[in-house]
Amino acid sequence: MARTTPRPVPTATQILKPLLRHCPTCGETMWAAYHNYRTITTLTAVLGLTLQIRRCLNTACPQWRHPYRPEEEGRLALPKHEFGLDVMAFVGQWRYSHHRSAPEIYQALVERRVAVAPRTVTNLLERYDELVALSLHDTLRLQRLTKARGRVILALDGLQPDVGHEVLWVLRDCLSGEVLLARSLLSATHDDLAALLREVKQALQVPIVGVITDGQPSIRAAVAQALPDAPHQLCHFHYLREAAKPIYEADRHAKKTLKKRVRGIRPIARKLAGRTDPEAEIMRGYCSAVRSALTDDGRPPLAASGLILHTRLSTIAESLARVEKRGPCPRTWGACRPASSGACMTPRPCGPTCRWPMAGSIVQRTS
Secondary structure, eight states, rough: OOOOOOOOOOOOEEEOOOSSSBTTTTOEEEEEEEEEEEEEESSSSSSEEEOOOOOOOOETSTTTTTTOOOOOGGTTOOOOBBBBBHHHHHHHHHTTTOOHHHHHHHHHHHHTTTOOOHHHHHHHHHHHHHHHHHHTTTTTHHHHHHHTTSSSEEEEEOOSSTTSOOOOEEEEEETTTTEEEEEEOOOOOHHHHHHHHHHHHHOSSSSSSEEEEEEHHHHHHHHHHOOTTSOOOOOOOHHHHTTTTHHHHHHHHHHHHHHHTTTHHHHHHHHHHTSSHHHHHHHHHHHHHHHHHHHHHOOOSSOOOOHHHHHHHHHHHHHHHHHHOSOOOOSSSTSSOOOGGGOSSOOOOOOOTTOOOOOOOOOOOOH
């Protein structure tokens, strides 16, 4: 579909010139032939680029009259693309690191004042996936990154977005942090995983001195088959989770006990249906706070969900105790405002400028 609105006006301009003045094929001088103009949208500005194009005028050269563009242009955007590489990286990071959907990514770009269409977010995400796949197949780049440290400590893990779908297996170097191989497999037998390990081993020029996994039986068999000489151990997270099993069980029992004490929150919410008075609004706020505290779980052993639930329920209970002890503000709306403002002295509910603790306030107000 053609564009129905004009592109945004450039907020910054930049002139790019080729670094090479001599033809890389024949060595003859390349002369400036003409200029190209291009607009690129980045996260910080809309760049209006002026590109100096050079050509080799040697008729015997295979690159005769072929345009030579500025090298720095490739650091800003892909060829024939309107958005910069930083926008593409932002989309990929929010999708795979923060697990956000395309509409959420679009809203985040709009908040950054990036003029983009919702469909463009999907297109940028596809280009991001292609660049990642291309970088993973660059064997020379991976060899250069791993050769600097002289060894590789391999981490293997599988990611399954939905039950019943293919599992994305990722093999990463713990020393450099680079992903060495990523591939989706429908089955996760030890033969399939051993083939991935052998492929990584053949692509590298340095030895694999260790393997870190979550200790699944199929992974253990694959490591023993493909890398029999490499030590194999559990990752820190799974090791701590195994060691903290007694504490985890106690925390889970405490969470179940706390949930039993607040099971009556749904009948209260049903009784408030249809009421629009201020007291009902306050009670609905407390019900929502309790429900949100129950649905948010921690990640053992790094965060105990039972302790988190106890802290949140204690905060709600303290708020209720303050309301019960002090009650609503005894002053009128007019008394809470300066007398010089000429406010009406008719008794009304306390306003937001009053420092008296209001019903439904979880955070205690200062005096």
